[in-house]
Amino acid sequence: MKKSGRLITILVVIALAILLLYPTIKWYVFVPQATKDLATGSNVQIREYARGQAAKDVRALIEVAQKDPNTIVEGEYKYLISLAKDNYKLAGKKAPSQWTIQAVFAGFKDQSALFDVVESHYREPLVELKKLSGKVLQLGLDLKGGMSILLDADRDSYNEKIGKTASDSEITLAVTQDIEILNNRIDQFGVTDPDIRLQGVDQIQIEIPGAADPERVNSFLRGKGSLTFQMVDEELTSKVSSYFAANPALAYNADGSIAQPDFIPEGKTVAGYYTEDQYGIDVLRSFAVLDSAISLDGVHLESATTDTDNVTGRPVVNFKLDTEGGRIFYNVTSQNVGKPMAVVMDGNIKSIATINDAISSNVQISGFSQAQADSLAIVLRTASLPIELKIASQQSVGATLGSDAVSAGIKAILFGLILVIVFMVAYYGIAGLIADFALVLNLLLMISVLSSFQFTVTLTSIAGLILTLGMAVDANVIIYERIKEELKFGKSSAASVKAGFSKAFWTIMDSNVTTIIAALVLMQLGSSSVKGFAVTLAVGIAASLFTALFVSHLIFDLWITESNGKKVMISWRKAK
Amino acid sequence: MKKNLQVIKYRYFSSAFSLILLIAGIICFVAFGGFNAGIDFESGLSERVQIAPVGFTATYTGDLDMVLSVSSNTLVLTERGADGVKTHTYDVAQYSTVQDVVNALNQVTGVKASAVDGTLKTDALVSGFGFPATLSTTPVKVNFASASTDVTIDQVRAALKERNVNVQTVGSVNQGIFQLKASTLENDTQEIMEADVAASLSKVFGAENVVVLQSDFVGPRFSSTLITSSVKAILIAVLLILAYIWIRFRFAYAISAIIALLHDILMMLVFITIFRLEVSSTTIAAVLTIIGYSLNNTIVIFDRVRENVELLKGQSLDTVIDTSVTQSLTRTIITSLTTLFAVVPLAIFTNGSIQLFALNLIWGIVIGTFSSNFLAPALLHWFNKVKPVNVEKLKKHSANDIA
Numbered sequence: 001m002k003k004s005g006r007l008i009t010i011l012v013v014i015a016l017a018i019l020l021l022y023p024t025i026k027w028y029v030f031v032p033q034a035t036k037d038l039a040t041g042s043n044v045q046i047r048e049y050a051r052g053q054a055a056k057d058v059r060a061l062i063e064v065a066q067k068d069p070n071t072i073v074e075g076e077y078k079y080l081i082s083l084a085k086d087n088y089k090l091a092g093k094k095a096p097s098q099w100t101i102q103a104v105f106a107g108f109k110d111q112s113a114l115f116d117v118v119e120s121h122y123r124e125p126l127v128e129l130k131k132l133s134g135k136v137l138q139l140g141l142d143l144k145g146g147m148s149i150l151l152d153a154d155r156d157s158y159n160e161k162i163g164k165t166a167s168d169s170e171i172t173l174a175v176t177q178d179i180e181i182l183n184n185r186i187d188q189f190g191v192t193d194p195d196i197r198l199q200g201v202d203q204i205q206i207e208i209p210g211a212a213d214p215e216r217v218n219s220f221l222r223g224k225g226s227l228t229f230q231m232v233d234e235e236l237t238s239k240v241s242s243y244f245a246a247n248p249a250l251a252y253n254a255d256g257s258i259a260q261p262d263f264i265p266e267g268k269t270v271a272g273y274y275t276e277d278q279y280g281i282d283v284l285r286s287f288a289v290l291d292s293a294i295s296l297d298g299v300h301l302e303s304a305t306t307d308t309d310n311v312t313g314r315p316v317v318n319f320k321l322d323t324e325g326g327r328i329f330y331n332v333t334s335q336n337v338g339k340p341m342a343v344v345m346d347g348n349i350k351s352i353a354t355i356n357d358a359i360s361s362n363v364q365i366s367g368f369s370q371a372q373a374d375s376l377a378i379v380l381r382t383a384s385l386p387i388e389l390k391i392a393s394q395q396s397v398g399a400t401l402g403s404d405a406v407s408a409g410i411k412a413i414l415f416g417l418i419l420v421i422v423f424m425v426a427y428y429g430i431a432g433l434i435a436d437f438a439l440v441l442n443l444l445l446m447i448s449v450l451s452s453f454q455f456t457v458t459l460t461s462i463a464g465l466i467l468t469l470g471m472a473v474d475a476n477v478i479i480y481e482r483i484k485e486e487l488k489f490g491k492s493s494a495a496s497v498k499a500g501f502s503k504a505f506w507t508i509m510d511s512n513v514t515t516i517i518a519a520l521v522l523m524q525l526g527s528s529s530v531k532g533f534a535v536t537l538a539v540g541i542a543a544s545l546f547t548a549l550f551v552s553h554l555i556f557d558l559w560i561t562e563s564n565g566k567k568v569m570i571s572w573r574k575a576k
Numbered sequence: 577m578k579k580n581l582q583v584i585k586y587r588y589f590s591s592a593f594s595l596i597l598l599i600a601g602i603i604c605f606v607a608f609g610g611f612n613a614g615i616d617f618e619s620g621l622s623e624r625v626q627i628a629p630v631g632f633t634a635t636y637t638g639d640l641d642m643v644l645s646v647s648s649n650t651l652v653l654t655e656r657g658a659d660g661v662k663t664h665t666y667d668v669a670q671y672s673t674v675q676d677v678v679n680a681l682n683q684v685t686g687v688k689a690s691a692v693d694g695t696l697k698t699d700a701l702v703s704g705f706g707f708p709a710t711l712s713t714t715p716v717k718v719n720f721a722s723a724s725t726d727v728t729i730d731q732v733r734a735a736l737k738e739r740n741v742n743v744q745t746v747g748s749v750n751q752g753i754f755q756l757k758a759s760t761l762e763n764d765t766q767e768i769m770e771a772d773v774a775a776s777l778s779k780v781f782g783a784e785n786v787v788v789l790q791s792d793f794v795g796p797r798f799s800s801t802l803i804t805s806s807v808k809a810i811l812i813a814v815l816l817i818l819a820y821i822w823i824r825f826r827f828a829y830a831i832s833a834i835i836a837l838l839h840d841i842l843m844m845l846v847f848i849t850i851f852r853l854e855v856s857s858t859t860i861a862a863v864l865t866i867i868g869y870s871l872n873n874t875i876v877i878f879d880r881v882r883e884n885v886e887l888l889k890g891q892s893l894d895t896v897i898d899t900s901v902t903q904s905l906t907r908t909i910i911t912s913l914t915t916l917f918a919v920v921p922l923a924i925f926t927n928g929s930i931q932l933f934a935l936n937l938i939w940g941i942v943i944g945t946f947s948s949n950f951l952a953p954a955l956l957h958w959f960n961k962v963k964p965v966n967v968e969k970l971k972k973h974s975a976n977d978i979a
Contacts, residue, residue, distance in 0.1 A: 141744075145744060145745070148744075148746065148755065176795075176799065179795075179799070180799070180801065195797055196797065197622075197794040197795050197796065197797055198619075198794065198795030199622060199792045199793070199794045199795070200792045200793060203792070205622060205794055395746050395747050396746070396747060396748075397744045397745065397746050397755055398729065398744045398745030398746070398749065399744065400742050400743070400744050401928075402729065402730055402733055404730075405926065405927065405928060405930075408925050408926050408927075409922070409925075409926045409930050411921075411925060412921040412922045412924070412925040412926055413921070413922065415921040415925070416917055416918040416919065416920070416921045416922065417918065419917035419918070419921070420914045420917045420918055423913065423914060423917060424914070427910065459930050460857075460858050460861060460929070460930060460933055463919075463922055463930060463933060463934070464861060464865065466918045467865060467915065467918050467919060467937065469918065470914045470915035470916075470917060470918035470919070471868070471869055471872065471911070471914075471915055473910075473911065473914045474872065474876075474907075474911040474914075477907050477910045477911050477914075478876065478907055481904075481906055481907045481910075485903075503883075506879065507875075507876055507879040507880070510824055510875050510879055511871070511872045511873075511875035511876050511879070512872070513820065514817050514820055514821060514833075514871050514872075514875055515868045515871055515872055517813060517816050517817050517820055518810075518813040518814075518816075518817060518867060518868065518871065519868070521809055521812050521813035521816060522806075522809050522810070522813060522864070524809075525805065525808065525809035525812060529798075529857050529860060529861070530802070530806045530809065530860060530864065533860070533861050533864050533865075534864070537864070537865075537868055
């Protein structure tokens with residue numbers, strides 16, 4: 001490859017790395033702490049905040065308008081002007097020359113339209129930030145703490161399932177299996193570093209890094225059977241809808257569940273059709289009557305992938321059915337062409353679609369948010385929980401390490417990194433500087449790739465990264481020692497560099513490929529932290545191969561071209 | 577030309593060194609009865625405590641069954657006697673301070689309550705173990721969290737320093753609630769451990785101010801299935817590596833490299849056993865790191881041997897090995913040094929699990945360097961006698977087809 005091509009490749013890789021790191025940098029550097037606290041709250045908390053702020057603002061605006069309708073809109077409310085301007089344009093009206101508060105108000109249909117706009121002004125940044133917070137490097141339990149959740153095993157439903165009263169040891173066994181499955185769900189890549197333990201006989205204690213968010217916990221606990229396909233009874237649905245519309249007070253039982261009116265025959269159930277509002281909170285849209293008999297149980301779903309609908313652009317989930325599920329589903333769908341079918345999750349209807357023709361293997365369903373679709377996909381990929389779990393308590397917990405221990409650790413790690421860097425320059429001179437550049441690039445590449453795996457930064461993982469760097473220097477050392485040997489044989493600088501790199505190539509390849517084999521096997525077969533370690537190791541090796549064999553090589557080639565092939569210094573001693 | 581290191585000549589010394597360490601490790605393992613497993617691998621105690629001042633104490637001198645309980649953050653006094661049950665509820669709305677509650681309690685016949693700190697707010701009631709409490713002549717203490725406690729997590733850590741307890745704050749920092757996790761020491765029952773932790777905390781904060789909110793045994797973080805599956809994974813990895821080296825080099829290289837690798841893992845375990853280092857999740861990380869490090873080292877040296885077998889035709893394999901180790905020496909030293917540079921500061925400046933991690937790694941780097949330079953070449957020498965390194969069949973790598 002030509003030098004310019006190689007240089008472009010390197011720049012592209014660096015640009016990609018920075019792109020991957022961008023969310024992390026944005027989150028930790030540019031988002032103020034108060035905003036972070038707001039954004040990491042639950043969806044309901046965000047809604048409360050946005051609505052509260054919007055109400056306050058709208059009241060203030062109205063007050064100003066009442067005092068003097070000709071006040072010019074300025075400062076924090078300026079964003080309203082551009083929105084009002086768009087509305088003027090849509091309505092075909094001429095925009096006023098001066099944006100008085102009266103003119104801005106006239107840009108909105110009514111007060112509630114104005115409120116919506118102000119609310120979304122508060123909501124959008126927070127919802128965006130909340131999404132962002134899921135994509136950044138997390139600080140681990142030792143550095144930052146996280147949330148602590150206590151789960152209770154649901155003994156009653158388990159007894160019902162196995163048909164007898166389970167003994168304590170049987171419960172403990174089932175809970176232990178639950179722990180393994182939760183481990184896989186919470187820690188897909190092995191880099192989240194959660195702490196999951198059996199507590200007492202039938203409880204599970206979980207500590208996960210990150211802010212306390214009940215929605216996140218619920219997504220881990222969802223069972224496969226929580227997703228079902230059921231036929232919709234259209235006739236009863238319209239009857240129930242008009243009944244509830246006429247008697248809204250009768251729609252709910254005292255405990256908040258949906259009431260089942262007397263005219264609903266046995267074998268039918270009234271369920272709520274929920275869609276997510278802009279906060280990701282399920283909101284009841286309408287009622288529907290379903291056949292209580294389940295057409296297809298979620299246990300027959302083999303896998304799920306998430307996608308975007310070509311037409312609507314909304315997230316859809318593609319389910320693959322197992323053989324038996326395919327047979328069942330084919331029977332149901334072929335007999336009910338033209339009729340509506342509902343997808344029900346945790347008892348709530350997520351979507352209703354009309355069956356167009358018989359389906360036997362792949363089903364595409366809309367009505368899920370991206371996050372729901374993703375968590376559903378994880379649940380379907382892992383085994384189902386032998387015993388159901390309920391959240392007993394949930395609280396935030398602080399860091400396991402004291403601040404003095406953390407600062408001592410960080411200091412030691414930085415000190416180690418500086419020692420490596422200084423040593424390389426002290427021993428190899430300018431060539432050492434090149435190795436150091438490769439080292440820093442290596443660190444950047446590793447962190448950016450790991451951040452896309454939602455890598456959790458703990459003191460140990462940082463120490464591991466630095467150690468990997470200490471080892472990554474090895475590739476450069478092998479190359480330099482080879483070049484030195486070639487120089488000793490009396491070859492020219494250019495020839496020595498060429499021979500050095502090519503002779504070192506297979507040494508470096510063979511030694512790293514053997515290590516990467518170990519890493520890949522552990523990634524596939526290992527569990528939790530072993531897997532996470534293997535991921536880190538594999539990424540580290542790939543980065544070090546790239547920086548040593550590609551980046552350093554190019555810099556050396558450029559150096560030789562620049563110095564007209566005269567001298568390349570691999571040490572402070574003058575070459576003979 | 578530099579004088580060659582006499583790696584092969586001293587092969588018996590290096591093998592003997594490893595063997596002695598291994599035997600010492602086995603003896604210690606048996607003598608100590610296994611590894612010193614930390615709470616990651618063993619069950620332990622998980623306790624939630626709150627450091628909160630006592631609001632009031634109450635006694636009862638009477639014939640009735642007088643029970644003080646807490647229901648949804650409200651204090652309830654239940655009188656049970658021949659005449660039936662009578663309950664008094666002291667809700668926050670009516671009795672906002674401890675003094676109010678004390679005054680009300682003293683209205684009840686036979687109950688004597690005395691405020692310790694009457695200004696505390698009733699809604700900050702702390703209900704831990706010991707509730708519901710039956711009142712008797714021995715005073716029952718009731719704790720209330722003050723608006724912001726000045727108990728810091730560092731104080732709690734210091735109080736429990738001797739027991740190696742993991743301490744975290746729970747909820748907002750100024751509530752004074754702490755989550756403690758401690759591994760079991762030998763022959764400890766839950767009662768002994770609880771008493772021990774309580775005694776350590778009482779010494780610093782006063783027995784009356786320590787309220788245990790919850791206490792339970794927790795299982796290990798890593799189950800035995802994790803260990804067996806990890807060992808299986810490592811064995812499979814070892815087999816694949818064996819195959820790779822066999823294909824790229826020769827069988828003698830492959831088997832020597834693998835034995836050297838297993839040697840390093842064993843030596844790490846020997847180190848952990850002899851010095852009774854706590855085995856935690858970081859130990860796994862350290863062992864895996866050393867697997868990578870040592871393998872890398874061995875292959876770099878074997879690669880040199882492979883190359884020199886061709887370059888130094890006519891020389892005995894022993895000379896070739898000695899020459900190769902010597903030629904790689906500068907590289908070996910520099911790489912070991914840079915790796916040690918990254919770890920030694922950790923061992924010096926930190927403590928706890930990070931320090932253990934660093935100590936494991938330092939030993940691993942030393943033993944890995946030793947095995948790559950002395951043990952693996954000696955093994956290659958022996959295995960070569962069994963299955964000779966066939967010079968003709970070695971692939972030649974043209975230097976020009978790269979780059």
